[in-house]
Amino acid sequence: MTNYFSSDFKLGILGGGQLGKMILYETRKWDIQTKVMDGSKEAPCKIACNEFVLGDLLDFDAVYSFGKDVDVLTIEIENVNVDALEKLRDEGVTVYPQPEVLRTIQNKATQKLFYRDNSIPTSEFSRFAYTSEIKESIENGGLRLPFVWKSARFGYDGQGVKIIRNISDLEGLPNVECIAEQLVDFKNELAVIVSRNSKGEAVTYPVVEMEFHPEANQVEYVICPARINEKVAQKAQHVAKQVSNAFEHVGLLAVELFQTQEDEILVNEVAPRPHNSGHYSIEASYTNQFEQHLRCILGLPLGKTASKVAGVMVNLVGSEGHNGNVVYENIEDILSQEGVTPHIYGKKQTRPFRKMGHVTIVNENMGQARLVAQEVKEKIKVISK
């Protein structure tokens, strides 16, 4: 057993945003040495790690030289240079999630093919080398409207996704590798975080329910546990575990799911890391997702994923029409409510829909938590002054 605590062991983290920042709470708690790389001098991870390196996460040389002297390398964002990770792994650095998992996930087309190849339920889709091929396919009768267009690469937080209802909706899209996905008529969007270690032990978190902001395509509320029946919950957890096992993934895998009108469960997409849908776990769970990620990648026993109390998470995103130095309005009002915990990521500049923080509301009673969450959402404003 490696001695991780107050030792010379060094964990490398690619990416220095809010997810990395919250991983650092846990490395600090256990006094695990960390080295973080990010492309921004103002990355939220800049302090609280032992060593910060400014570098381009997509650059082979930057990632390779960053990873050479760490013992275990992980990520907090999936868009990193995978070739460098493979070379590091081949040279003896432990890399979790595994480079091949990242490679498959980075491309939405190969991700979808992976589900198909592994008999994982997902919506129908077609793959195109260029967006320009789509029009022809519709005209040939090969593809029917409406559908969801997704660029194969670098879709993140609503970028690179568009619902196509008419051919004219295709105008202005980048001419890139993409997929056209069947538009799923769903009752709920759900998510399940699976934690899995290298021994193949896998434990799922409870199913959460997500409500999206209609314009920004960003999660507005995450509700744990989801208000669904036990049978659907079990099916969702089963499917999520199936994905993690198919990847033989080590670390956290956040699996976003559709619950269809017929109570089918379809995999939408996955993120191989701590995830927005698991932020509630800091206040609500026996083991929060960031600690659990460390347990997975360090080969420590997996923690208990059950909740102590019900949790609702509200994302704090920049208000429309505001660009500049951020001010959080009415935060003192929301602090006067019971069980309310704001998390401020530390980004100094706000812009419309930028993820600036989140607020977790916990309560013994889910209904009460959801009510307070609504008040929080209505009161707090992320603006510039």
Added chain:
Amino acid sequence: MTNYFSSDFKLGILGGGQLGKMILYETRKWDIQTKVMDGSKEAPCKIACNEFVLGDLLDFDAVYSFGKDVDVLTIEIENVNVDALEKLRDEGVTVYPQPEVLRTIQNKATQKLFYRDNSIPTSEFSRFAYTSEIKESIENGGLRLPFVWKSARFGYDGQGVKIIRNISDLEGLPNVECIAEQLVDFKNELAVIVSRNSKGEAVTYPVVEMEFHPEANQVEYVICPARINEKVAQKAQHVAKQVSNAFEHVGLLAVELFQTQEDEILVNEVAPRPHNSGHYSIEASYTNQFEQHLRCILGLPLGKTASKVAGVMVNLVGSEGHNGNVVYENIEDILSQEGVTPHIYGKKQTRPFRKMGHVTIVNENMGQARLVAQEVKEKIKVISK
């Protein structure tokens, strides 16, 4: 309302040990800028603050120059230069806890006199300018054996406290200002943390029960809630609040109490800051003590102090016979138990009885939490290799 979040506001913290480190989790969570001073280059707070200053906490000039450019100044250890704090306060820096509260508490004789003057129940005591005066007082019949000798200044973690059963026990004690306290025949040692803001709003945490290590005079288990009847719990919370109000204290005040055989509550001593007896709150409470301390000193609404689940805290202290680079043995074993969270403070060197970390065990069922705590305590070893 001051804008604390992602702003230019700066909080100063005197002391950079484990309490400061855990305060920094909360300032990071809210992106509040911090500046920390400690006398050690290896202080656990060295990272995760925005600015670290190496300096002597008891030195007037060091404390004064440290505090000049912060907006609010607080402490994580009470042995700091109070003259400098008074000057800073007079010059407009907000200092919480207030310098006069620290001055009273720093001296155990004036602390006891304060209780007496404010009709706060505490054990009988006599005050001596020098330890050498005690012998005479015993011989004159003014003082009866046994009693507890405490040096008036700088008693911390079992230093400066001795039970005197025979005159010969006085041998070797430093000849300093001291008190002789009646030895209380108690059923339980309890503690209550009171959180109070400048508006005079005060909220207490639940009563905890403490079990001390017989040799090291350090807390071995902290159990929340204390296994006492409701009437005693209410009395304990009432007395603790009385102390906080008498001081007009702003911040957290940890009040250590004796529950006598007759269910009287007597104040033993207090700490004007987050406290070992409140560490369980990180995992068990709706609002942990460190966040609550910030809420108090920043004039934010006080958080809910109730617990989500039962909590037991075990201190991790250095094993006897071990000095040097620390190794935590069997930590992976304890991580396989449900609801177990180790906190490693980050001190690289262990020595006998040094506080190196703590482990919190939470469970819906107190009995189960207490059982697991026993296993944790028996398994984990803090040694050097």
